[in-house]
Structures are given as structure tokens and as C-alpha cells.
Amino acid sequence: MNNKLYPDSHVELKEFTANNYDKVMNIGTLGLYGSFITNAVANMHIQPDDHILDLGCGSGRNAAIMYRYLNENGFITGLDISQHMEKHFHNKFKNNNQVSFINQRIDVPFDLKKLFDKIFISFVIHGFPHEIRKTIIQNAINHLKPGGIFHILDFAEFDMDKMPRLHRFVFKKIECKYAFDYIKRDWKEILSTYGFNNFSERFYLKKYIRLLNAQKNG
DSSP states (O other): OOOOSSTTOSSSOOHHHHHTHHHHHHHHTTTOHHHHHHHHHHTTOOOTTOEEEEETOTTSHHHHHHHTTOOTTOEEEEEEOOHHHHHHHHHHTTTOTTEEEEEOOSSSOOOOSOOEEEEEEESOGGGSOHHHHHHHHHHHHHTEEEEEEEEEEEEOOOOGGGSOHHHHHHHHHHSOHHHHHHTTSOHHHHHHTTTEEEEEEEEETTTTEEEEEEEEOO
8 A cells, every 4th residue: 555645756765765864875876975965065155053944854964964064053953754764863963952853744834933044955845746846935935034045955957858868767767757847847937936036056966956045035
């Protein structure tokens, strides 16, 4: 029986993958993930006293890198629905009162009663149907301070048919149909309709991956 909320998506992980997530990411990227995510977080220009919301935070690996940039006034809140990820997250941040985990779906409206300087989402939003992505974006705009930044680390916009044959084969093999839709959309235009502007971007891995930074209107 398939209990996934989105059967056509790869966002909801199987138990083995969730239990071994960091190892799977290392193997799946041929060991490149560590340096890649470190560079991407550096390009977020985190300020020492930032309060950061990590949507779909997973094991806390990304949060641990972001935490290096914070002083005693900074704070990270991680949201994820997976109990396996919650366990990994808590193991990484034992007795750390500057990091918290909330078991919360990001694909439904929620209210944390707090505004953040930065909101980060990494390789999550592409795995949802587009109507659900709109809910995630609305959650982000609702939880950002005026002038706050929404950082989306995910696939860039590109023509899959123009990819080298091997890259195209791999992409089609490992990704879901929602990812094929995601790369075709103009995300700056979409985000602008929600009140984001001042876009900037950094590209990685032959420009197939992008960190898109969008500022909430002041």
C-alpha cells in the first residue's frame, strides 16, 4: 500500500533513505555534496544574529553549516514532517538552545507566530505539484520580516532536451515528473507576484543548480 501524500514525488523518502540520508547524499553526488552545500550557504551571506527558518530541514546537515555563521543571538528553526529526520536533527544539535526542530508539514498553511530574517529551502520545492508550491511560497512570505530573504536552493531553469545525453538520462531516471515541470517555470516572475523582488542568483554544477535569493518587499 502506498501511503505517500504525493505518489508521483520523490520528496517523501523511504525508510532506508531517511535513516541513512547523509550517507545517501554523499554517495549520490559522488562526494560532492559537502563542498557544494558549504559554498551555497556561504553565498547566502548569513549575518551573525540572523534568525533562519529551514523548510524541509531534513537531517539538519544544512542547518549545521548555517549555524557556523551565527553568534549567540542567532537562531535556526528547522521544519520537517519525518520522524527519522527529527531524530537525526536532534542528534546533531544536542543541548543547543539556538536551534530548534518543529514537526510540521510545509505544504499546508501554518503560523509559527514569529518572523525570520532568512528562510531557506533546499531541494524540496521542486518535488511538489505546482499548486502546493504556491502554499509553500505563501508560508515563506508570511514568515519573513520586511526586507527578509527567501533562499531557494534547487534546480535552475533549463531545457532538459538540450542536456548532454548522459545528464538527461540521469535526470529523467532519478527525478519525478514535478521536477520536469519545475525547471520550465520562471521563478522570478512567480515569486514577484507574492511580493518578492531584488532577485539575485548563483549557479553550480554546470548551471543545473541555482541558489535563488528573493527579498520580501519592505
